[in-house]
Amino acid sequence: MSVHGNSLTVRRYLTFATGLVECLCFAGAVFGWASLVFVLKTEGYFSSLCVNTTAVNATQVLDCSGQDEQFSLVFTIASFMNNFLTLPSGFLFDQFGTTVARLFGTFLYTMGTLMVAFSTAALSNLLFPAISLLAAGGILFLMTNMQVGNLFGSRRSTIITLYNGAFDSSSALFLVIKLLHEAGVSLRSSLIFLSSCSVIHLLRTFFLLPRDHIPYPLPDDYTYGITCGKSKSLISANGNSPKTKEEMILNKDVPVKQEKSFRECLMSRLFVWHTVWLSVMQLRHYLFIGTLNPMLQRLTAGEPSLVSQYINAFAITQLCGVFCAPWNGLIIDRLKGKPRAEGESEQEVDLRATVLSLFLTVLQCVLFSVCAATPYLPLQYLTYILQVINRSFLYGGNAAFLSVAFPSCHFGKLYGLVMALSAVFSLLQYPFFALVNGPLGGDPLYVNIGLTLLSLLAFIHPLSVFLHCRSLASQRAINASS
Template sequence: MSGVENSLKVRRCLTFATGLVECLCFAGAVFGWASLVFVLKTEGYFGSLCVNTTGVNGTQVLDCSGQDEQFSLVFTIASFMNNFLTLPNGFLFDRFGTRVARLFGTFLYTMGTLMVAFATPALSNLLFPALSLLAVGGILFLMTNMQVGNLFGSHRSTIITLYNGAFDSSSALFLVIKLLQESGISLRTSFLFLSACSVIHLFRTFFLLPKKFIPYPLPDHYTYGITCGKSKSLTLEQTTANGDTQRMTEETPLDKDFPVKQEKSFRECVLSRFFLWHLLWLSVMQLRHYLFIGTLNPMLQRLTLGEPSLVSQYTNAFAITQLCGVLCAPWNGLIMDRHKGKPRAAGESEQESDLRASVLSLFLTALQCVLFSVCATTPYLPLQYLTFILQVLNRSFLYGGNAAFISVAFPSCHFGKLYGLVMALSAVFSVLQYPCFALVKGALDGDPLYVNIGLTLLSLLAFIHPLSVYLHCRRLSSQRAKIKASS
């Protein structure tokens, strides 16, 4: 039996490590857009939209605002698709399981990399479907990997946030492509290599992840994936026969002394106060990040007065800080898991304990966003180094905290659908980034100050969510105290 236990432990560790690599190297590459734009501009994509105009002193200058607007539109559509299509992807995941969802995601991601590889300045419009496919395929990798946290019990939230941090850090992939292009390796070669890496995704799909789902809490001797030979743990027939039982196990409390309560329906979850405030919390902060990433290149052009070497320097600095997302995200998970292993208050359920622990995480994320937005609003070039640091810290907390909160606040049988729905609805809100960009380029004559101030004030709405969760926990605590006093 010890041999079987060791084999299961090795497989779980390998699943965790390879999942981290997959999220870190592939899943969120589309958010390294600022680095890829620099490469695409040097190669002349949408270059026909640059026109000669007369400057204030009568000299001829090249106006590339039309080119910038097209690049912004590419990223707006890709980021919208990344979030909005998470809803049908969530239903796909909950209905058909991990293997089908990952095969679909691998197909989309491979098609996206091939489209970028064979795009040319004459076929610049290929970037629109290509970046969207990369975004949707990448979010499917993340969604199917987050269940790996179920394999590690008390560290569940830490692993979920770690994977989300790795997703953020993968935006540095386009920095690597930028540096390779500067050293002589073509954009086509880099993206053909990424296409070939789909073999890694297929290997993990069949050998290191389950066909359906990883249950929580985890049954004894639970195994998954295609195995060679016979196993003394759960066989394929047992797993299939007990599939419904495992799904029920996911909803069973760890404390057997308490009766199993009826779980909320999907509709009840969506109409709950928690879901609505959580949606607002995510939407306002996500809009701030999307507009910042989508307008970073024009902002640096303005602050550096168009000096190419300085633009490249700050673009590289931004991309390098994105690598730190995987280091920042676990802090949020540790905040949410800090109560694990400690005795709970009398009568307090595990879910209530998890919610109470999430308040600090939600509050810190909102505070980070306000600080990041204030720095991004200040038109002082050296300050942007601090902006980059706060941006990657807040982004890591935001997406890791989003997934972790949904996993603790709602039944896990609805996780894929709720995660998909909140991302889809927040995507609709994030479309506002394009009119904001058009407003800056048009009526505000390139000065984003007023738009940035407005977004900073809008970010203050994110504090409503942690306040709501805190008041809910206080109310439950007060009710328990009254019941105890009356008894």
């Protein structure tokens, strides 16, 4: 291998490694909300909403359900923004390329960390825009990093799911901040340091990522980064002309004559049921994370040290997301490697390979939901394990499915749209939380049972994909016999 080839290989692995660190340490921090809430409560955020009430035995107790509801609202809005803004972010990424998208994401993320750093108990409402900006910036980091899978060919699905797992594991960032806070480091100092880490994002943007997109399939001697000319990053060694933007999206190329229009993709059963599949399971996860703190308060009878112990355990399990997610990609990549049937296209093979992944994801969600609905404190350790595995499979499987089921030129828009639609559906978490705190008297049992039953609806999606693949196979058989 030439010196130039060695340099390209080193750069690609460095891009992969630093992207993994970026997703692992920053991108999905907002989902460590339970750890941050513990710190914010200690600092007195929204404490004015706690009121003295008289208990059944005539003793005075402090009722902080209003405070919990306000924290839940902050997370509801932030998680909504995390997904809904994926739609304009997808258009921004498709239209203007990696550099513009990452600069905008870095700006949002830095503003969010600074706003949390300079918020106080008296300025508790500053959390609403701050956490939303953190979420929106983080999703742009993930979106611009997923294309790195294109640099590694046959391992593409594994890398996409690995990055999504790292995104989930980054929720442990707020656990680190919580532990530092307990050790005497102020919340402001931790967040200011986090803001200064934006320099890392800028260096990666200019030195280790392309200005536009990483194409797939990858041209020979493809190069990128600030040291390479713009034309050099887009032209292969054999002198072929630059690929169009449509050819450089995360998806695999599909022949022009077989491409569906964006409208046809939206109206297809595959897209509709995939949106339902993602939405119902995402709602289950969001409600679990948003109500974890008050749920633990109830199961531990308000014992602060026990609540802290279980929150730490939850945050630590989130670190395992980066180890769980690649299994989903490995399942897909392994099934894709099976021999094709006669006349079967590569896209059909890829689509058939996702069926097992989609089914396993729903099965995990149902098991996780059953455990979460069981009011037995020690069982929550198992709940945490199932939750992190399922989240890793859910988001990695979402990106992997869209990358093989639809034409490449629509990937960014479809990825953004399915996340935006699921975000609208996730707004149901707030009325569910209000229902638990109000008419249900703080007991989430019936809501948890309802959400478990709702999760069963997601089984329709893998069944739909399986029947679609069978239909394509039958059509091939008819064509072959005629």
